[in-house]
Amino acid sequence: MEKITARTNDKIKYAVRLGESASFRKQNGEFFLEGARLCFDAAKTGVEIKQAFFTASALEKYSAYAESIIATGCICFEISGDVAKKLSDTENPQGIFCICKSKEKTEKLNYSGKYLALENLQDPSNLGAVCRTVEALGLDGLIVSGGCDINNPKALRAAMGSSMRISLVEPQNLVSLLEDAAANGMQTYASVPRSDASDIRKVSLEGGVIICVGNEGSGLSQSAIEACKDAVTIPMGGRAESFNASAAAAILAWELMR
């Protein structure tokens, strides 16, 4: 295993940039993963790991995880504790990092499937939480559009591996996807915090369904709302103006699968 001890090593600089920049990830079709368990999840899920970085102590402490990662045949490097600190997002890095190939983007829907669609969700913790919900409740997939950066390191951490396991649909244009879905018999719903929208408990959730959830601050775009067949809402008994986006997504996904 080649050793890297310089923070200025080109491979380290490349990895840091992958972690920091959404456009750099997009341009290179790769993403950066930190943590013993997450990197192991990538290996187990069949995500293509291109490079892996381990500190000597991590190779010992997380030997079972490290072996599974090394067994994928990726290029492996041993790094110093100082380099691990440079790569890490946390104060006490576990010392295992990977560069992974991004999944091929697909726009393909299962027209009889159940989906959540996220438009422009900004908070990576919310994004990760929604991925976990989609996996836990067994939805057919998650549609991500707009500024949803599923490979943001904080989103990856919050997703606890689920974003690598669920079926992701990444349309160029959410409106076109919704129109195509409706033309193929799917129910398409825009969730809005408006009391005149249909109660989520009272609409048909049979067959193929997409429920759209919008940005934390501004909600769904007008064009996405108009592209949906109906607007739905979670009736609010209290005085709050709205839910946290991932809490709303959880309730909607639960109704979808209930």
Add this chain to the structure above:
Amino acid sequence: MEKITARTNDKIKYAVRLGESASFRKQNGEFFLEGARLCFDAAKTGVEIKQAFFTASALEKYSAYAESIIATGCICFEISGDVAKKLSDTENPQGIFCICKSKEKTEKLNYSGKYLALENLQDPSNLGAVCRTVEALGLDGLIVSGGCDINNPKALRAAMGSSMRISLVEPQNLVSLLEDAAANGMQTYASVPRSDASDIRKVSLEGGVIICVGNEGSGLSQSAIEACKDAVTIPMGGRAESFNASAAAAILAWELMR
């Protein structure tokens, strides 16, 4: 309005420490609030504001909010932009900050009410999201115990004012509260990610109910689980091991009020 231009001013140091330290907040019975809207929410909700700090530009930009805060009769200071940066948790502070009196702690339950109880929830974003859910769905209150630090600045921000409006119950001892609740006819449920627990859709949620949600990593303590009448779970169809804590809380609260 007295002017403060030194970062080392004692009042500023006190405010910073309130924001940073849970034990200092507890010791002084006060908490620190940042943001034009949140400080306005405090004023509107009737939270006792002891001191308020404004930059000159904030007094102009957020004049309506500032006037409501000043009208509470609190001691007001004008601060420089540099001092605002010292006080702020964000890169571009809005320039409005308050020191508020913490609510009197209560252990009193409405025995016919619907409650979520949180034990040791660590992530302030989750805590804030649960407060919003409790308010939006109109639960009778939120029980917080263990390490749940409701006045953490990040939790306050995520709650968007809801934590100041909902009814909070803060027991010295969660187990004693659960036993008292059960003795007074309430249903008490421990939510666990275990498939042998009762399906949340199939248990009685009539009358007074408490559903307990545990720590993100380790779940509920054994003593809390044992103090509850039954263990409930959200059936998971997929491969994920569990939900994000605030997503689970949202689904459970929704079932409670559904």
